[in-house]
Amino acid sequence: MGYREFLNLVNESADKLSGLIEQGKSFMILCHTDADGLSAGAIASMLFLRSNAKFITRAVRSIDEVLTSVQNMPRDMVAVLTDIGSGYLEILKERIGDRVTVILDHHQFESEADVPRDWVHVNPHICNVDGAREISSAGIVYFLAREINEENTTLSTVAVVGALGDLQDKSSEGRELTGLNKMIVEDSVKLGLLKVVDDLLFYGRTYRPLHLALAMTTSPYIPTITGSEAHAVSFLSSLKIKLKEDDRWRVFAELTEEEKKTIYNGLMKYLSSLNYPPSIVKQLVGKVYELTREEDWTPLKDAREFASLLNACAKTGNEWVGIAIAMGSRGELLMQAQKILEEYRKKLSEVLDYVVKRENWQELKYIVAIDGGTFIDDRMVSSASSILSSSELLPEDKPLIMLATVGDKVKISARASNKLVSRGLNLGYVMRKAAENVGGVGGGHDVAAGAEIPLAKKTMFLAEVDNIVGELLKSK
Ligand SMILES: [Mn+2]
Known part of the structure; x- marks a missing residue:
């Protein structure tokens, strides 16, 4: 909990970065391709x-x-x-150590000793702040941008989107951003850019017809309903929830508490009747983060859906569209982004529908492995595994290791419950070690991490992961 140390580190680093700007340097921002990465890239660009x-x-x-x-x-x-960057300090030092580099990242690192003296490295773990739950990379860049120019507080909403994109609300009871993320939320609320409401987390609660809000919500993923308007309609009708008032579609915000309860309990019953854990529904309760200045009917109104849109842009080769939108572009570009999101949603629900059938699940002693082979686009493994992990579809006592093949390589995405982490599991460490042992690279956070390894080493890698996970869990 070194918030003060972290903010001091931000101040020092802001001075160094301002120095570089004053020297007239030009910059190349290299941002990671996911919602948090694009948000971070957009804030840095601004x-x-x-x-x-x-x-x-x-x-x-x-x-x-x-x-x-x-x-x-x-x-x-x-x-x-x-x-x-933080996960690769040694390689970076070895290959580009002679060039001044700025690293703004919240992934775990091995040794700060690897950072050359004239570099700037801002990472919450340096100050014992939890980079998996309390601040995203977008948040780090936000604090830096705010320090350099107060006008940049207007970018606080983008930092909120980044944190939600990385599911940093997941660990708290009732889906809420905490820690340094909460300070960013407060900045945003103070400026009147954000409204925080307690409700069911259906996307578009104030403006989208009930069945669409239900079908479009991907966090959590509700098996058979997410992605299917038809199923959403028949589910709501079975509960006798009126979709229309006269000729107008009703929205979630106008439902009575009674009706919301009916839907909540109805979903639990529905899921258990299909043999899915009814506890998924718990993930639907929490804080809704609404961007007050965004138009209704756009996916930017709800910060979680904004994150889904950026993620869709990131995973389909449309990164620049996402960055431009996070920087403030709207109009024609937003229409384009909405189309990208629609298509991505379809593809993602196909992948998830396939995965939840458990046909290709492989249970080892300490892990569950899902091998998507070439069926799952390697760019979708991280989204799919995040959604699965936020939906309580996994055994609580085993981490999920999801694989996809691309060419002669395998891309891996790993997710664990907070319970496993409290028992000593650290997936960032597991992915790094297991990947290193088979000639690949890996790293990340304790709850979420990834790796890339040679295809020929797939079986060996899974055995390594199983081993290391077992050792960590036994040692505590
Ligand atoms: Mn991130």
Whole structure:
């Protein structure tokens, strides 16, 4: 809980970054391709834009892309890595140690000793702040941007979106952002940009017809209803919930407490009748984060849905659309993003429908592995595993290891319950060690991590993971 130390680190780093801006340096922002990464990249872009600094922004999927980008850029340019980098300090030092680099990341790192003296490294773990739950990379960049120019407090909503994109609300009772994230929420509320409401977390609670709100909600994923308007309609009708008032579609915000209870309990019954854990429904209760200045009918109104939209852009090669929207673009570009989100939703529910059938689940002694092979797009494994893990569909006592094959490589995404973490599991460590042992790379957070390994080593890798997980759980 070193919030003060963290904010001090932010202040010092803001001074260093301002120094670089004053020297007239130009910057290359390299942001990771997910909702938090794009949010972080967008806030960094606005920071440089408002500081009149020259910059370009590029989304990167792997550390290899970071290295090639840096090695190919002009020598006097400064690379700013957001939401990627901390897990690879040793490689970065070895390959680009001679160039001043800024790393703004919340993933776990091995040793701070690997950071060259003239680099800027802002990471909550340096100050014992939990980077998996209390602050996202977008939040780190936000604090830095706020320190450099107060005008950047308007970007607080984007930092909230980034944190929700990384499911940082998941660990608290009742889906709420806590820790440093809560300070960002407060900035946003003070400016009148954000409204926080206790409710059921259906996307579009104030403006979307009930059945659409139900079908479009992906956090949590509700088996057979998420992604299916038809199923949502028949479910609501079976509960005798009126979808229309006269000729107008009703919305969640106008339902009586009684009706909300009926839906909540109805979902529990429905899920257990299909043999899914009814506790999924608990994930539907919490704080709704509403962006007051966004138009109704857009996916930007609800911060969780905004995050889904950025994630969709990130995972379909449309990163620039997401970054531009997070920077404030609307109009034509927003229409385009909505289409991207629609298509991505369809694809994702196909993947999830396939996965929840458990046909390709493989239970080892300490882990559950789901091998998507080439059926699951490697860019979707992290989203699919996040959604699965937020939906309580996994055994509580085993972490999920999800795999997808791309060419001669396997992309892995791992998720664990908070309960397992409290018993000593750290997936960031597990992914790094197991990947290293088979000639790959890996790392991340204690609850969520990833790796990339050679295809030929898949079985060996899973055995390694099973082993290391078992050791960690036994040692405590
Ligand atoms: Mn992140």
